[in-house]
Amino acid sequence: MRAAGVGLVDCHCHLSAPDFDRDLDDVLEKAKKANVVALVAVAEHSGEFEKIMQLSERYNGFVLPCLGVHPVQGLPPEDQRSVTLKKQKLVKQLPLTSICLETDSPALGPEKQVRNEPWNISISAEYIAQVKGISVEEVIEVTTQNALKLFPKLRHLLQK
Ligand SMILES: [Zn+2]
Numbered sequence: 001m002r003a004a005g006v007g008l009v010d011c012h013c014h015l016s017a018p019d020f021d022r023d024l025d026d027v028l029e030k031a032k033k034a035n036v037v038a039l040v041a042v043a044e045h046s047g048e049f050e051k052i053m054q055l056s057e058r059y060n061g062f063v064l065p066c067l068g069v070h071p072v073q074g075l076p077p078e079d080q081r082s083v084t085l086k087k088q089k090l091v092k093q094l095p096l097t098s099i100c101l102e103t104d105s106p107a108l109g110p111e112k113q114v115r116n117e118p119w120n121i122s123i124s125a126e127y128i129a130q131v132k133g134i135s136v137e138e139v140i141e142v143t144t145q146n147a148l149k150l151f152p153k154l155r156h157l158l159q160k
Pocket of ligand 1: 042
């Protein structure tokens with residue numbers, strides 16, 4: 001299933017969230033096994049910046065810090081079904097060249113009440129491939145190229 005030299009990039013995950021304090025090593029190991037080659041760690045508020053910088057040093061070459069702040073939390077009160085349909089329509093309409101993959105972990109997991117983790121990014125890649133009727137390899141390759149355009153600093157993480 002693995003395309004040579006190409007892997008997935010999680011463009012948005014909250015590795016500094018307390019949810020990951022206990023087992024971040026395991027979480028990142030699992031992500032690596034799921035063909036994730038780089039993660040962009042984001043902050044929800046500026047108080048997390050220092051922790052994110054520490055993480056990017058500790059996992060140098062795997063975790064890229066992104067010190068912006070999070071957009072406003074929460075979806076408008078729509079029912080879940082209409083959100084799902086809209087998402088599917090959006091994935092169909094958007095060209096692959098403008099899609100980046102992100103988990104937003106530990107929030108927004110595929111299963112409610114279960115902590116989301118970066119390795120779930122492979123589920124997103126499979127979902128997009130299915131909706132668009134293309135191969136997972138193509139999704140991985142193009143979305144990773146997109147991530148590189150967005151975060152040029154990723155380039156030296158991927159050239160290993
Ligand atoms: Zn987020």
